[in-house]
Amino acid sequence: MKQLKLGLFENVAANVGGTVTWRHEDDQRHRFDDLRYWRDLGEVLEDAGFDFLFLGDAWGWAEIDGVRPPVATQESLDLPRLDPVVVASALLSTTRNLGLVVTGSVLVEPPYAFVRRMATLDHLSGGRLGWNIVTTGTAETAVRAFGMDMVAHDERYAMAEEFLEVAYAYWEGAWEPDALTRDKRGRFADPAKVHPVEHAGRFFRSQGYGNAPYSPQGTPVLFQAGASTAGRRLAGRHGEAVFIGSGPAADLRRHASAVRAEAVAAGRAASDVQVMAAVSCVVGASPGDARRRHASVLRCQTPEATVASYAMFTGIDLSAHPPGTPMADLRTELSRTQLERFAGRTVGDVLDAWRTHGVGAQPIVGTAQEVADEICALAEGADLDGVLLSPVLQPTSTLEFVEEVLPLLRARGVLADGYRDGETLRERLTGSGSPVLPRTHPAAAHRHPRPGASP
Numbered sequence: 298m299k300q301l302k303l304g305l306f307e308n309v310a311a312n313v314g315g316t317v318t319w320r321h322e323d324d325q326r327h328r329f330d331d332l333r334y335w336r337d338l339g340e341v342l343e344d345a346g347f348d349f350l351f352l353g354d355a356w357g358w359a360e361i362d363g364v365r366p367p368v369a370t371q372e373s374l375d376l377p378r379l380d381p382v383v384v385a386s387a388l389l390s391t392t393r394n395l396g397l398v399v400t401g402s403v404l405v406e407p408p409y410a411f412v413r414r415m416a417t418l419d420h421l422s423g424g425r426l427g428w429n430i431v432t433t434g435t436a437e438t439a440v441r442a443f444g445m446d447m448v449a450h451d452e453r454y455a456m457a458e459e460f461l462e463v464a465y466a467y468w469e470g471a472w473e474p475d476a477l478t479r480d481k482r483g484r485f486a487d488p489a490k491v492h493p494v495e496h497a498g499r500f501f502r503s504q505g506y507g508n509a510p511y512s513p514q515g516t517p518v519l520f521q522a523g524a525s526t527a528g529r530r531l532a533g534r535h536g537e538a539v540f541i542g543s544g545p546a547a548d549l550r551r552h553a554s555a556v557r558a559e560a561v562a563a564g565r566a567a568s569d570v571q572v573m574a575a576v577s578c579v580v581g582a583s584p585g586d587a588r589r590r591h592a593s594v595l596r597c598q599t600p601e602a603t604v605a606s607y608a609m610f611t612g613i614d615l616s617a618h619p620p621g622t623p624m625a626d627l628r629t630e631l632s633r634t635q636l637e638r639f640a641g642r643t644v645g646d647v648l649d650a651w652r653t654h655g656v657g658a659q660p661i662v663g664t665a666q667e668v669a670d671e672i673c674a675l676a677e678g679a680d681l682d683g684v685l686l687s688p689v690l691q692p693t694s695t696l697e698f699v700e701e702v703l704p705l706l707r708a709r710g711v712l713a714d715g716y717r718d719g720e721t722l723r724e725r726l727t728g729s730g731s732p733v734l735p736r737t738h739p740a741a742a743h744r745h746p747r748p749g750a751s752p
């Protein structure tokens with residue numbers, strides 16, 4: 298069995314992934330705006346040897362027929378939410394090895410400012426930064442807040458392609474890796490190694506010099522999480538780590554194969570893409586104990602919250618459709634993953650599933666041994682390169698996983714034993730021995746001297 302990469306999936310908010318857990322007595326996510334909460338979590342993950350912390354993010358909110366349902370506020374389904382980049386910055390000084398993967402949207406700001414922000418984090422973290430490329434699933438509400446017109450789903454992915462080209466131009470081409478000499482008796486940087494960027498495209502224009510010099514990884518590790526057809530294509534062309542969500546092993550395996558096929562179609566190797574899925578678990582001293590603990594989580598869910606939560610991700614009010622309606626009859630310009638993953642199911646099925654586990658999959662509920670067995674079976678069945686723990690309760694679920702399940706996975710050799718000091722996130726995830734993207738990646742075409750140019 299492959300040795301798996303291990304991440305933790307969180308949002309900077311009181312709930313994660315569409316279910317209500319903030320009010321559970323064993324949950325602390327109501328402290329999402331407390332620096333100590335995040336620093337404590339960062340320390341737990343680093344001490345346990347997690348490869349990275351993955352912070353999802355959105356800009357919009359739940360709306361049904363143009364109205365934000367009161368339950369969204371009462372249960373903090375969508376808002377309030379804080380900035381994952383700032384949380385990641387806050388963890389720089391209290392962690393040394395933990396990868397920090399932040400979600401950044403291509404929809405709401407031009408590349409130039411975003412590029413510097415990411416490069417700054419990559420510099421200050423010593424090359425531990427990852428970027429989850431999204432086009433903003435909550436686009437319909439988010440665009441209003443930014444004073445923009447709505448951009449259709451596939452058009453957002455076209456924007457993503459162009460955004461990446463501009464970002465690569467600045468990250469990989471604006472400053473050569475050895476441009477800075479910082480020679481007090483000579484010069485700070487070599488002008489011959491600093492290059493202006495010129496871009497004029499359908500969505501973005503940028504002309505000028507990059508602010509940030511070449512960072513330890515050049516380009517942050519490129520994560521992608523968007524399982525629609527357009528999302529998989531972007532993942533295959535650009536992604537290094539692709540987060541395909543949750544679900545049964547057979548579904549995940551099909552999805553993983555599709556992403557790897559897209560990578561090969563784009564001239565890359567299938568192994569250039571690490572495919573990872575989310576797992577949630579509820580551990581108990583006995584199966585019955587685990588079931589009882591899971592039942593206490595389910596008691597926090599309500600039908601109103603389930604409907605409002607699904608609407609946030611897709612803009613679809615499931616309560617407006619008869620339970621027997623096939624999901625295949627519905628359409629969305631928002632998060633298509635959360636529609637397409639339920640193909641073949643009915644509205645009634647999805648209301649049940651979403652109430653139980655939101656964007657995730659049915660949690661693994663059992664003893665630590667049973668949880669470890671199921672994670673191994675899922676990873677092998679789906680041909681995964683990694684898993685993201687999506688804690689049901691925080692930090693309770695994380696702590697029980699670390700204390701009871703992780704040792705069992707380590708004992709089986711399923712997880713690496715720990716960090717190699719000074720290793721960048723890319724080196725750890727890809728095993729390539731290089732902190733920067735390979736020449737086969739589209740970003741490399743932006744480097745100087747231009748590939749094929751006379752030195």
Ligand SMILES: Cc1cc2nc3c(=O)[nH]c(=O)nc-3n(C[C@H](O)[C@H](OP(=O)(O)O)[C@H](O)CO)c2cc1C
Nearest residue numbers: 353354432433434522523524525528542632633634
């Ligand atoms: C596991 C996981 C996590 C995701 N996390 C986010 C996120 O944090 N923010 C976001 O805007 N879009 C996230 N997405 C992508 C959305 O589903 C959606 O992609 P898609 O499903 O339509 O391809 C895009 O945002 C739409 O513009 C995620 C997708 C998956 C599968």
